[in-house]
Amino acid sequence: MSQLETEVLGALRVALSDIIAKSVYQLGLSWSKVDTHRMGPGDGSRLLAELEKGIRIYARDPAKRDACVRRLTELLKDGAAPRAEPDRRLVVSVDEESDIVTARGMGRDLCRELGFSMSVQVKVATAISELARNIVQYAGRGRITITALLNGRRGIEITAYDEGPGIPNMDEILNRKYRSTRGMGMGLVGTRNLMDEFEVRTGPREGTVIRVRKYLS
Amino acid sequence: MTETFRIPIIKLKDNLIVSIQGSLGDRLVIQLKEDITSAIERGGVRGLVIDLSGIDVMDSFISRAIRDIGLVARLMGVRAVISGMEPMVAMTLVEMGMGLESVKAALNLEAALDMLARDAPRPLEGFGGKGRG
Ligand SMILES: Nc1ncnc2c1ncn2[C@@H]1O[C@H](COP(=O)(O)OP(=O)(O)OP(=O)(O)O)[C@@H](O)[C@H]1O
Ligand SMILES: [Mg+2]
Numbered sequence: 001m002s003q004l005e006t007e008v009l010g011a012l013r014v015a016l017s018d019i020i021a022k023s024v025y026q027l028g029l030s031w032s033k034v035d036t037h038r039m040g041p042g043d044g045s046r047l048l049a050e051l052e053k054g055i056r057i058y059a060r061d062p063a064k065r066d067a068c069v070r071r072l073t074e075l076l077k078d079g080a081a082p083r084a085e086p087d088r089r090l091v092v093s094v095d096e097e098s099d100i101v102t103a104r105g106m107g108r109d110l111c112r113e114l115g116f117s118m119s120v121q122v123k124v125a126t127a128i129s130e131l132a133r134n135i136v137q138y139a140g141r142g143r144i145t146i147t148a149l150l151n152g153r154r155g156i157e158i159t160a161y162d163e164g165p166g167i168p169n170m171d172e173i174l175n176r177k178y179r180s181t182r183g184m185g186m187g188l189v190g191t192r193n194l195m196d197e198f199e200v201r202t203g204p205r206e207g208t209v210i211r212v213r214k215y216l217s
Numbered sequence: 218m219t220e221t222f223r224i225p226i227i228k229l230k231d232n233l234i235v236s237i238q239g240s241l242g243d244r245l246v247i248q249l250k251e252d253i254t255s256a257i258e259r260g261g262v263r264g265l266v267i268d269l270s271g272i273d274v275m276d277s278f279i280s281r282a283i284r285d286i287g288l289v290a291r292l293m294g295v296r297a298v299i300s301g302m303e304p305m306v307a308m309t310l311v312e313m314g315m316g317l318e319s320v321k322a323a324l325n326l327e328a329a330l331d332m333l334a335r336d337a338p339r340p341l342e343g344f345g346g347k348g349r350g
Contacts, residue, residue: 097242104274122274122305126313129276186277190313 011072015051088148094132094160095141104128107146111156114148120214123194124156127212130187131160139164139207155196155215163207170200224249226256232264232333233257233295234326237283238271246282253286257293264333265290268326270301280315287320296336298322300329 052069090110092103104125111121128144135142142162149155172178174192178185188210192198197213224245227234233256235249256262267283269275287297300323310317323329 097240097244100242101240108274118305119308122309123312125274126276126309129274133276133278186280186313186315190277190315193313194309 012051015055015068015072087150090146091143092132092146093141093143094135094162097136100129100132100136103132103144103146107156107158110146110148114150114154116156116216120156120216124158124214127191127194127214128158130191131158131210131212134187135160135162135164138167142207149213149215153215154217155213157211157213159209159211161207161209166202166204166206166208167200168204170202223252226252228256228262229330231261232266232330233262234266234268236268236271237279240274241279241282249282250286250289254289254293257290257295262295264330265295265297266323266326266329266333267297267299267320268301268329269299269306270303270325272306273303275302275306275310277313277315280310280317284317284320296321296333298329298332300324300326 051072055065055068055072088110090106092099092106094100094103107128108121108125111124116124124146128146132144135144139162142160142164144161145157145159147157147159149157167173169178173185173188176185176189180186191210191212194214195212196215197211199211200208202208202210222245224235224237227236233253235253241249253265257265265287267286269283272279283299287299290297298321299317302322321332323332
């Protein structure tokens, strides 16, 4: 980490603990879940507006307060402002039924760790379950990658790969004209309904790649 | 572990109670269908509760399995009720467009048992029910 980033993080930590300490004192709230040591460089600019509000509310000395806001703004706007945080990616190989549970558990944990809402957690886990089950049922083996999109629009991307027989009647399936013999025939349509983006590449020689995304906002 | 595990079926008076936890695979679903139908066949069963409070992710495969079990039970003269579905799971199913309309639902196990007791038809002669009127 650069000198500047260290300094920014230091300033953020001090400002944040100060605000939190005062909030706890004044509002009697439990902030035990806030872990300032897990903040990354990119969090600064996102927190700036909130920090400013907090500092304005809780800092009693106006001169110090303004200096603090100015210093934070400078530090965050220059060097360390939205610096790319690497996207986090998990890969799970899917060969048998038990891998379905593993894959969706990992997706859920990742969402939880990133602070995504319960509803996003369940939707992501469900989509992973559908895609992984299709791999096991129709292609035999394959893999799923789960990526946390942390730059730009935040969200989760799931990609399911296999080298199975491909899906020749994709249009029919997505237009709900298809009758499944093994399930409700709702896996792919349901997944598309749950997610914000849904893309398929499939063919008899290349297998199937399905990529879906769920954004936070 | 999954080789020998099967989902336990509890008989309580004239109801069967099944609690589904975690994940179901092909094998467990087939086994469960068999176990339920043979328990019904043995007689004395008028209601079936499938409790889903232990399920945190319900995909379309599991939905279909549950719907099928409910339909099979119904064809065998047993009323089926699902209970305890987590709110997030319910919302996700609706958003996916998955229909479980064919199965009755209750908030929790207790409500499901109340429901079965309340709408119980008059017991048939020799059907194992304790006569009630
Ligand atoms: N990865 C895959 N490779 C080959 N064929 C697939 C794959 N995924 C899906 N399919 C085909 O597409 C059909 C529709 O899949 P979908 O998941 O929508 O429904 P289903 O698996 O039949 O039932 P459900 O998911 O509701 O249990 C499947 O029946 C299967 O024929
Ligand atoms: Mg499917």
